[in-house]
Amino acid sequence: MLRRLIIAACALASAPALADMPSPASGVDPPAKVAPADMSDQAIGAGLGAALGGRVTPGGLRVEGHYLYQLSDADWFDGTAAFTFGGGSAECFYDRSDTYTCDHGVAQGDGFEVIASVRHFLTGRDIYWPFLHGGIGLGYARYGSDGVGGLQIPLHLGGGLRVSISEEIAIVAQLEVEVGIGVFGHGIGLEPQLGGDLTVGVEFRL
Amino acid sequence: MRVVLIAMLGLACAACESSNVSRDVGARCDENSECNVDCLGSDQFPGGFCSVLCDSDADCPDDARCIAYNGGVCVFGCGSDADCAFLGGYSCQPFDSQGAGAKVMVCLGG
Numbered sequence: 284m285l286r287r288l289i290i291a292a293c294a295l296a297s298a299p300a301l302a303d304m305p306s307p308a309s310g311v312d313p314p315a316k317v318a319p320a321d322m323s324d325q326a327i328g329a330g331l332g333a334a335l336g337g338r339v340t341p342g343g344l345r346v347e348g349h350y351l352y353q354l355s356d357a358d359w360f361d362g363t364a365a366f367t368f369g370g371g372s373a374e375c376f377y378d379r380s381d382t383y384t385c386d387h388g389v390a391q392g393d394g395f396e397v398i399a400s401v402r403h404f405l406t407g408r409d410i411y412w413p414f415l416h417g418g419i420g421l422g423y424a425r426y427g428s429d430g431v432g433g434l435q436i437p438l439h440l441g442g443g444l445r446v447s448i449s450e451e452i453a454i455v456a457q458l459e460v461e462v463g464i465g466v467f468g469h470g471i472g473l474e475p476q477l478g479g480d481l482t483v484g485v486e487f488r489l
Numbered sequence: 490m491r492v493v494l495i496a497m498l499g500l501a502c503a504a505c506e507s508s509n510v511s512r513d514v515g516a517r518c519d520e521n522s523e524c525n526v527d528c529l530g531s532d533q534f535p536g537g538f539c540s541v542l543c544d545s546d547a548d549c550p551d552d553a554r555c556i557a558y559n560g561g562v563c564v565f566g567c568g569s570d571a572d573c574a575f576l577g578g579y580s581c582q583p584f585d586s587q588g589a590g591a592k593v594m595v596c597l598g599g
Contacts, residue, residue, distance in 0.1 A: 373512065373525075374512065375512075376510070376511065376512045376516035376517075376518075376523060376524070376539065377516055377517040377518065377523065378510050378516065378517065379510060379515070379516075379517055379536070379575060379576050379577045380577065381517055381536075386511065
């Protein structure tokens with residue numbers, strides 16, 4: 284039994300080395316692409332879309348700016364500054380236990396957030412490259428009609444598709460979910476954050 | 490990882506919670522600015538009670554009835570006192586229905 288395990292371990296350990304060896308038929312295989320060929324080590328981008336919120340998570344028009352920096356062959360750091368512009372009727376009230384509660388709609392409130400995240404490219408084809416995206420943000424949400432504001436710390440998880448238009452420009456569509464916690468004034472205190480957004484933008488290599 | 494997923498699901502569930510109390514009907518109040526329309530404040534509405542004007546039940550939220558008070562306001566309907574427990578200090582009482590000329594059971598104080 285032990286001998287079989289050792290043989291299996293040796294086989295597994297040698298697998299990457301075998302994969303790196305040139306094949307006898309073609310000489311040297313080109314390295315497999317793990318990111319778009321036109322993706323440089325740095326890039327900037329801007330996006331426009333819609334955010335869905337609710338309760339004390341802002342939603343509405345979403346405007347984003349991105350700075351990307353290469354971390355590894357398939358991973359880029361994505362620093363994002365995002366603004367959310369929603370509508371604004373008063374939706375906060377005292378419930379029967381005298382707790383101040385807010386029940387805003389999916390497209391209400393305003394917010395600003397900075398997000399540190401990582402974009403990981405999946406296997407793509409030609410100009411189309413899907414990716415996964417995850418990170419953490421720090422933001423401020425405000426509901427002017429209620430005089431309520433607070434800090435929010437959401438996790439961002441999602442994915443998207445990058446389509447190269449030229450060697451310098453790409454179109455990026457991204458869908459993500461945000462889940463986290465917020466701390467609000469006016470006696471509201473800690474509140475869960477749940478939302479999502481869909482943005483489409485353009486990306487330029489630096 | 491499992492703890493993070495459970496925590497995220499918990500947050501998501503908490504964020505989806507809803508109450509039938511709102512600025513339209515049922516919120517506690519001291520003045521009209523704390524409601525979308527009216528803050529009712531007599532002995533029949535201890536703690537203050539946000540309400541909207543109505544001519545019939547059709548003008549009220551699903552779980553509310555239109556009663557002949559102040560020209561017609563929406564309050565929560567009920568079948569027993571237990572249905573009014575969430576309001577704190579309210580009980581299920583008969584009151585004149587607005588427009589229909591009959592009695593309806595609604596949550597009132599006093």
